[in-house]
Amino acid sequence: MKKKYPFILFFVLSALAHSQTNVEFEKEFFKDKKDGLREAKSNIKKGDEMYVYGMTDWQPAFDLFIKTNQYVPSLNDIYGRGSGQFAAALPYYLLANEFNPNNAVLNERIGFCMIWTPDGKAKALPYFEKAYKLNPNITPEIQYYLGRCYHLNMEWDKAITAYKASLTILNAKTSENKAKIEDVDKKIAECILGKEMVNNPERVFIDNLGAVVNSKYPDYGPLITADEKVMIITSRRENTTGGKVDDSGSGEYWEDLYISNYVNDAWSTPVNMGPPINTEGHDATAGLSADGQILYIYRSGKKNGGDLYESHLTGDVWSKPEHMNKNINSAYHESTVSLSYDGKTLYFVSDRPGGIGCKDIYLSHLDAKGKWGPAENIGPPINTKYSEEGVFIHPDGKTMYFSSQGHKTMGGYDIFKSTLVDGKWTEPVNLGYPINGPDDDVFFVISGSEKHGYFASKKSDGVGEKDIYKITFLGPKKPFAMNSEDNLLASVTAPIKERVVAPPVAIKTAALTILKGVITDALTGKPLEASIDLIDNQRNEVIATFLSNSASGKYLVSLPAGKNYGIAVKADKYLFHSENFDIPNTSSFQEVTKDVQLSNLTVGTKIVLRNIFFDFDKSSLRPESTNELERLTKLLTDVPTLKIEISGHTDNKGAADYNQRLSESRAKSVVDYLISKGIAADRLQFKGYGLTQPMAGNETDEGRQLNRRTEFKVLSK
């Protein structure tokens, strides 16, 4: 793609073209249509003006990109430079083409302008084909663009042939040609892979979310909570803030964020999130925490190349989006963000210098002061010398979805998946066709269950422009079992059935438990804002702290498989509540709803301590109990007047007197611990109730487990 000098080139080529069927815009060919010719020429002139304007934007960006990055950019890499002008040139060119459809140069130009438009891939092809037919030497790059169009239309073999033919003009060993040869070789490889992937499609359903969610305007950038109950999208529909079209010449409304809730098995109409989330400029989705309480917003800056903002939901109110610190935002372009399940690591995309490729994925850790620390490039095998985009870290804490141009793609950006194993990311795997196609597939999010993915696409059968789509993953093929029988025994007429031993099919589900529910005041039933500590009991560490929403009381915590978790729910002036979840590595996806009622510190209130563990048949405390005991100590320190009774309870297994003695000595162990931590002995009583105060029936394992417990009761405050 050497620099184009459109006017000169146009006329020179016109003069040189002597193909039999090529018809120039000259009087001799249109003797009876002088007016029409004049108008067509005028349209060509107007089109050329826009085209040149586009070229002055596109060409330098293109050249600079190659020079800087040593590879040929995609439209996405140069942010659609020139595409608005190319699109504007099209109507004029098309009018001229209507007058004379047999001009090679004009056909080539229409193809070129069309290829950059979002839905131009299918439309551009016939123009390039025609141009080539009229004059095979119309431009040096005609084979390359034919290849591009065939590629985007999934005509793999034709694409490969055209790409190979395009290599013949690239033999000069300039660095630019080196980049172009690499580009063509890469695209040939993409076609080979694309053909293979299309022949072995993934088992998915892809559904448009419908006219309730989607509008006739562009809707894209979906974000979802892990439980798929809240969705936030970017939309350019007519009621965006300010109600004006942007200044880029696209004629589209400014971007705003919209929110939709999944209620009664359906998504509600997206509502403009309003101020302070939306402003009069571009406000777009960038990331959402798994519980939907933290929202990341992308705003295109005046001089900072596009930056990220963070907003928190308190009750029904989103806080004013705060510009993220300089470790995250640079003078360059930052786009998508994804927060780890524990809220301590932020993954984001930036094209800042010093990366491996143009756009790379970076991470930042939350420091002791609660600030995002220095950005680290996450390196290979995730980042490549090409661009990565649309990072999404799954709440299982070990699976990353992202888009890349650099890994084995079938064209443009494809969506990939990588897993964290022993602290290292595995070689990314292409999600396959039809999730990925020959065009850019980017900005994809997936549910906690990993059964549904959401993305935006512009398809002809959609509601209009870009729409939000949902992918349902059906998993590996489910083979049919066929049955047969044989007359195996010559003397026995009854045939013998063949034993069907079908190979087991591994159904992989996300190794994740989502714990969610509503936290309320036990007496009034009012929603409470409480903090939820997630504790790794084995390591006695607080993994993360979450807040329930003050207006709804709702909370959502992600528990990746493989740990014994303590959950401590705390609110001021309330007795804390604890839960224990032992989730083995082998467990698959589950969603657990646990509504928690917190009790005010009223005399007589009883609280069960679920994270106090004893050795089997003994009263010695196990180390996993430390966190709960420390919390209890803190409560007694915080409320110095509080007097409590610690009681032990058993199930009905074993003799009553034995159970009474065991429960009493266990209660005493807890009291002894508290005394050893400096709590005055006269504030503490211990009792062993044995099996006399069951919470549940003793008939089932679950019931018996509920009955084996340590409890404390408020004696006075």
Next chain:
Amino acid sequence: MNKFLFSCTLSLLASFSLPAQTDTVKVKMVDEQEAEKYYNIGIDHLTAKRTAEAMNAFNKAIELKPEFEKAYFNRGLTYLDMSSYKQAIDDFTKAIDLNPKADNYFFSRAQAKSQNAQKDLASEDYSKAIELNPKNAEACYYRGVLKFEKENYSGALSDYSMAIEAKPDYAYAYNDRGSAKMMLNDLAGAIADYGQAIQRNPGLAFVYNNMGSAKKKAKDLKGALEAYTTAVTMKNDYYIAFNNRGIIKYETGDYTGAMEDFNKVLQLKSDYAFAYNNRSAVKYKQRDYKGSADDCSKAIQLNSVYGFAYMNRGIAEEMLRDEKGKCADMKKATELGVDQAKDYLSDCK
């Protein structure tokens, strides 16, 4: 097939009664031998399948000569022909009491016991017959069959080998030994034995069918297809072989051919649940998910405990986006012992 095997069984039975007939030659036909006279008349009737007349004659012979062991034996055979197994067993027992050295008495009692649902006792009698005459190829063969039915394939294999040693042209024994080898996963051995059976008797369609199944197991799908095709060519109503060939065609991607074969099976045997189940797989491949689910339903209608058909219907329902139906069917299949379906339940709420 049924008819075919039945006639084979009959001809075998006839051959077992041969020793009795041979014996008659030795009987002196003198007038004072009234009992022997009736006895010989009985044999004529028995050979001509006039069981009632044969019965009368043997009754007379025994009446006249209560210790006439051969008359008991032949009356036993007559009872066997009349499917009166209990009486047959009693007569054979009487004959054995009178002459405990005749291996064919034990053999015939074993046959009667086998028919009378006393397979363990039958096996003992076969063993006794073999003990008395290790060259009794039929006794070896039938004891092998009983072992096979009890899934004692290696035991069956050695009995079939004894039968073959005693009677080297024993096509049935070769077929059955091939089957025992197939069960023991010795596929090359099975294929060789089926080949031997064909060499000794090229007219047995079921051997070609079994050969096909052994080759299928040995992943020789082309060979399997050929063998099944020979089987259905020899016996054009052989629905079992058509069903088997349909599966091979399905596995080699010839969905049109598979469809034709399963349709042919249903034309021959409209209540063959397997063919509906198998045709559902073809329809699924042809993306006719509704047709696929409907075929499974027909299979289930014919056999309400057909676990695989429930699972297959569930797979088709997934594509019909009938999540509820799919989960109910996978659950049912799991209850019916289809382990594979259990994995698919993980998608269900």
